[in-house]
Amino acid sequence: MATAGEDERTEELETLQSIYPELVIDAPFAAHIDLPVAPTVPLPVSFEPIQEVHRIAYLPPLRLHLALPADYPAEAPPKVKLSTSLSWLPPDTVEKLEKEAHALWEEYSGGQVLFAYVSYLQEAAETAFGLSELTLLDSVQNELLQYSKRMKRELFDKETFDCEVCLEPKKGSVCYRMERCNHVFCVQCLQDYLNNCIEEGDVNNVKCMSTDCGKTMPNGKKKERLLSPKELLRIPLPLQAVERYAKIKRKKKIEADPTIIYCPRSWCQGAMRTDKYPKIKDVREMDDSDSEPEEPVEPPSDKQPTVSGLEKRMVGVAGMDRLAVCEDCTLAFCKVCLASWHGDFVRCEPRDKNQLTEEDQASLNYIMRNTSPCPTCSVPCQKSYGCNHMTCFQCKSHFCYLCGAWLPPENPYGHFSNPRNKGCFNRLMDLVEGDMGEGEVQFGGARGAEQMADFWEQEAMRIQNELNAQDS
Template sequence: MDEREEELSSITAIFPELVIQPDDPFSASIELPVAPLAPLNIAFPSAAPPTPPTSDNEGSTYNLGPGRAAGASKEVHQLAYLPPLKLQITLPEGYPAEKPPQFELAAGANWVPENVLKKLVLGGEALWEEYGRGQVVFAYIDSLQQAAERCFDLVDKAEKPLEMPANMKIELLDFNMQAKRRQFEQETFDCGVCLEPKKGSVCYRMLRCGHVFCVGCLQDFYNSCITEGDVSSVKCIDPSCGKDGDGKKKDRTLNPSELLQIPIDKAMVQRYAELKRKKKIESDKDTIYCPRNWCQGFARSSKHPKITDLTQVPDSDSESDSADADNDNKERASRLTICEKCDYAFCRVCLAGWHGEYVRCYPRNAKELSEEEQASYNWLRRHTSPCPTCSSPCQKTHGCNHMVCFQCRTHFCYLCSAWLDSYNPYEHFNTEGTPCYMRLWELEEGDEAEGNARNDMFVGGLRGWEADAVAAHEAANEAAAQELQDEEDAAAAAVLAAGQNQHHAAPPPARNPIQNPNPAPNPQANHRPNPPANQLNANANPAAKRQPRQPAPPAPAQPARAPAAARRARPLPRHAQRAQQPAAHPGIQRFLRMVVADEEDGWDSDELDGDDQAFAIPVRD
């Protein structure tokens, strides 16, 4: 057997992928995979216009993680697999003693520069000389594999990315994904749900955490969650996934594009994306709803754009972007708002139909609820308990009082809305001295079950301040009413006593200030009768105060009953005095009501224009 043929056959036993040409037994070809020891950072020109560099060095700063670097003009991706290196081997006559072997190198997708390939070919001839002109095919293949692990020394430093033209981006990224899939399909995994060993061809590896489950288990679980609307459970099923060093778990839902790769039906993924967006919009305190009662849709917002492409939905963990915040601030600056459901244009301040930017309007009063809204609000207050984190109303139909919010997954007490530790939620019900001590199973059949006195069992929680405020307001009203009643009773008793005294004893004669300069003291001399109703504003006139006091006319000798003038001089109750005072201006009355409600910032002083009597408030003596 020829020495060349013997060498190629022995190499075939080591590398089965070596293919010998059928028409030439001394020629062979092989594809050498390129899998660097560490993923290679490759930079592609970004589609966005380049931005000036932010550092002192020339060029742009790179983000070594996947995706686009902040402030850079290139996209950097980490590739674990690159297109293989194709080696063509020809052993001429006279090899190995007289002639060296002939090598030809080519890289898939032409990602290796030509000068690097020529350098590798010359390295084969140098290796033949180094081996004393002996058989070097195996040694040359081994040297190429070692160079491939170093990525042919194309980059000097591991953290520096290798720049590639934009036309290679799709091909290189697609090859890397397909190579990972082929490698994955050749392995065997134990599914974390059914606990059965499965080939990688019927399994799926989570992109973020790397946990492996069979496709059937993932499809059954995620389809059930999306159908029931439990989008917060569409995440990695592994119980330990997402836990940090403190043992606390961070829930991270899956991106719709990853669900399509499992694969999940596109209609189901569309429903998941819509429910997830709806949940974010409802939990956002800045969300504006359409004022039409039959619509109640969401207003258009750049912060939560409408989903048109499932592959372009941003990740939930990286959605807080400064650009979105700037767009949101611009939308707030403009009062024009458009409903995305019915395209109704309205003002975000007064919720009326759009009236232009230069029309002055005022915010809608929060107390202005429709009959339907008030009924819904009253029902929620009577039959739900709010979550202490997101204030979402929750209702219990059966079970214990340890609740988990469906919106934000917060653990809380249904009786008092207190926050509970997720690792020991029942300590709250076992602590003596608390209102919920030994009350874990109250309302076991639900708060609407027959015989449950909800108002007696509940201890307030987040609405405790509301109940206290209502009780304080009612107590204040009762105290004011009692005080007014006491004043009226005292005034009536005084009038009755004065009438009896005047009936049994005649009043003393009126003293003359000129003829009797030192009269005897009279206990009724300091009594000043109230002025008539038509003279209540006399004290408001300064000139009236400066007039000398006229002496009282002499009283009759001994009347049988008090004269009409004396009856008019009797003190009136306060409510009667207030009834005789002129009514205040409607603007003043509205201002006083707003002061009581702590809403005086919304009062407009223009309501008093054109009325000079608005501030003529009567002054009582």
């Protein structure tokens, strides 16, 4: 027949198991339980000998072994033993936590303390047991990081979130949490939005979709970080789409940099090699630093030291490197005269920047005649359909497609209802089918001037042809 002490110990263990179903009773008066360790603030952990610091949110659980002696609880405290896999918890911290069981038993004056002790350990785990940082051997790094990543995903999968786009409650298993800002969206909404941005070449909008995201700058504008190729692949997006994103992003940076010289071969036109914009090899290895929004590149200063005479013709001798190598066809050429590389001590003159090839001139003529420039950034825009209130794809400025005037974002349509704007009054829906959908339409602004110049050029040619016909 069980004694009163045995009944009391059995009852306490069974009560504890009802509160913590994960408690395993190993013997009549012995048990163990694994307590999760998820600090409220991720714990900085460095690994010797490299000393690289990682902030770890989930650490391997703390295993508590309990043994209740015959004279517990009246005459003796419970026997406890703490351990962790990978031995990440320092021995002195383990010893301090074990001694707390005896201190609690004394505080309770010989009462039952198992629940109080487990609660104490759980609270201590939230602060990483008082540790401000941790240094471990490099041999446990991979296992520790993989464990934290796995636990984070498992707990996330079990939660329910309201997608900030479709506003429907979704299980974490079909959602994705943004790495920088922690906003949560369902994977389907993320994929639809990001794939569409990349397909249309709108790479500056490959970012978190939350309106609250981004750092507000002193000028009132928000600076938002673009998503890295690595994160896009984790969402996941197709590898082909991520490669397109990275290539377009790099191309935009290169085109905006006035210091980049292009290959003089007409069939190549590749950019020069530069460490500033390294050629993309594998997007799976591209980190955040490769995908930040591009900052405006300052053009070469007009206050550069001047050279003349022999010095001007010997550019490169005094430390100014003229050698460039095409990243596509590997042609070595001179940055100054664009001829094949001739060495540092050969005289050469800069190529006339106003001199255009026949192909370049034809392209420029088409752009001038068939596009309307943005009044803010001058990027050429061509409308395929819709009204004449345009939003620049590049800088998001609002402008009129007919006359090129800047429009106030708060009331862009007032421009078309104001009788003073004679060229655009009541013409909001002109060219509703796009430039190619309707016949000749009179434009204003820079495009209108080009249109008039073209008209008078054609008129002069017509008159000249008539005169020539009369003379003959």
